[in-house]
Amino acid sequence: MALVMEHLPNLNHSPLVQNKIDSIEIFRLKSCGLIKVSCNGFCGWGMFDVTCPQQQRDLVQWASVYMVLKRLSVTEALELIQIKSEVWGLDRRYAIEVALTNLMDKLSQRSSLQRRSEGVFHRSFLLEISDAYFSF
16 A cells, blocks of 8 residues: 655745644544644644544543644654554554645635635534543
């Protein structure tokens, strides 16, 4: 399985280096989970399967590895993921890479229309249907 990092463009693009990750939210639904990474008013989304028993029991423990990414730039976060990938495992690595890649695309384009369309996944609705939630 090809990982996301293998297909990324130049990571030294100015918005990717200058803007820092503001928050990370994880929503666990019945059979899947969503990761939302926010930076400067833009959000990137990733998805993961809830197949691991640890995910089903303790979302906070499973997702706490992502806490080191907060306040890093997208570039720094993607570089750190490469270093931590063996410890984190493929599922966690892939989920956060997808979210960061989605965020990276939005930051690179910097469209105000995209910023307004971030409400596609309404937080209150996701909280209502989630089995578990973790934010930092």
